[in-house]
Amino acid sequence: MITYPKVWFAAAAVALSFNFAGARDDGLLGLPALDVPSDNPITKEKVVLGERLFNDTRFSSTGKISCATCHSPAKAFTDSPLKTSKGINDLTGTRNSPTVLNSAFNLTQFWDGRSPTLENQSLHPFVNSVEMGLKDHAPIIETIRNDPAYVEAFKKAFNGIDQGKISMTEVTRAIAAFERTLIDGDSRFDRWYYKGEPTLTANEIKGFQVFIGNGRCVSCHAVEHTSALFTDHKFHNIGVGINRIPGKDLAQMAQEFLRAKYNREEVDEKVLKNPLASDLGRFAVTLEMTDMGGFKTSTLRNIDLTAPYMHDGSLKTLDEVVEHYNRGGASSDKEPINPYLSGGIRPLNLTTAEKKNLVAFMKTLTSGKHLKK
Amino acid sequence: MSRNSRRDFLKNAALLGVATLPMSLVRLSFAKSGDDFTFAYISDSHIQHIKGNQFVRNWDMGLKRAVAEANLLVPKPDFVVYGGDLAQLGTKAELDHGAEIMSALKYKTHYVMGEHDYYLDLGAYWEKLFGPQWHSFDHKGVHFIVLNSVLTHHHWTYERWPTAERRMAEMSGLDNPNGSPFMVGEKQREWLKNDLAKVPKSTPIVVFSHSPLQKIFKGWNFWTDDAEQVQAILKPFQRVSVIYGHVHQIQYNQIGNISFHSVMATAWPWPYPQSYALAESHLPVLTVPMNRADPFFERDATGWQFMNVKTGRVDLTYQLPNNTTRTVAFNAKTGKPGDIAYQEKTKRIPPQDHY
């Protein structure tokens, strides 16, 4: 049995216990033990600070956007129902905002996994031209160092750190520590599957059978014996987004990437900035052809609250998602199957009842603790 | 493979560089200097007709992916070799459908005959689509030879079976006592002798055959019956590589001056033959269904394979899905190819002994 250091948090605002051995009425039923980096232990002070940073709109070029703008606590830490996120001056990005809930368990961050940790991840949206729009991180540090309340909070969270020494290292560590408290299990499914409680209806149970059987879902959205994150942490081309790239452009862009790789050069800015390149997905990170059009398997926890779906938000409902997979990786009957499709995706021939039950099952994965109504 | 290690790989290795998604890119640097070039290799797609315009989806997808990836390759290959078994039962429908998928390739393609292409009409329709069953060509200082190595005895071919369909079915079975060993045959060996007579002994030779031109396992025709005679014809040449399909698995070998390397299939991987095992297998029968759709990943063991013949020997780096990248390189000490990371017994990954 995993015993976690029973630390710090007994009297915290967010009641969270890391004792996995005891009775699981802590909201964590169905979750594995959380890996916390040794250089960034979770403390109450750091979490409170992180939450404040997460919600602070001053760290954007217009002073209007915070992390919470696209990861709103009121919307299960997404910006549902937006298709793709809206940053400064209502500029839209190319990707759907993923929930922060349980992102602490991800082995990589972002839809294409280009960031290895939560600490690294939060560096990027601040300086993304369509997200928070800063040129560099300097204004963040300046704002913090000139705000006595922040200076005090950083002192408390980081061993009395000097005002002049506060850097993005501490900022991102605090945000990551806060995000590591946003872990949520204990859904109706968890109570049924891991505790044997009669919390699911007969149709929802049938839906789970489809999930692990004909639906082939569980192969990527993994369910383990003692916990379930509903992801394999891998990247798959499931036929979303890639069809938007005209064949000629795909060949041209891919060859730009591969030429840069072959010549050991950096990829040209122009290619990276081409919005079509966004749908190359994981390929643009690894330059491996097996990653063409691949995106990270997202968790299914709280999926009912995070519509629309897929990396580009192109599918509005869970029913549309199921239809997409049922066709074997196409969003309509007219859409062609792309040749880079992940080997696991194939037509499913599910019945109407199976599809309905599958969607009903996915709606049992909603947790409660961190969801503000 | 990380970007950096990949760059190092390209920097350090580089020569006959092959990739098989299911496809292989071969870069030959022992050609005349300044004439480095690459070619791609795709093999064993087994396009299978169900009925009407229906074909087995998974085999279609494997070939389509190989073609799509070959078209993206940088550097651009000078030509493509198709290693045989384009069809499953050699029908016109299958060969046409396979040819149609292959027509998306942007490069000149040389085709090798597989037994699944051959034994219905003895290559008649295949020849119409793809040209002669054996031929040779020179490219930038290398002499390339394409052989039909899946022929067999006259009696078995022409007299034994009541129908062509039956003949095809008998030849496509594994461990089939009614089967017959593959061979290049006397007529083609004569042609090969004549073809090579005018080639200087220092010219690098690359032979493409469907079956291995060596004897590995007869029950599955991982075998060419007149392999020794063919090898004898190739013996006078300083650097010879034989690249073959058919086995749907990773194989490498060295016999004298000849390096042998298989290329993986786009369709499916074969395990090593059960009947070839030296010890009895105690694999239990699976009675409890697994909590997964299995097999899930259809492209398993049909990965990328990079060949490097900088030294005149073929070194291979394999990139298989969900697997550690491995390199099989020529070991000067042992005089044969070996896995560079797993030669020491103590360093090997122990085999799985529980299920």
Ligand SMILES: [Fe+2]
């Ligand atoms: Fe084959």
Ligand SMILES: [Fe+2]
């Ligand atoms: Fe074959």
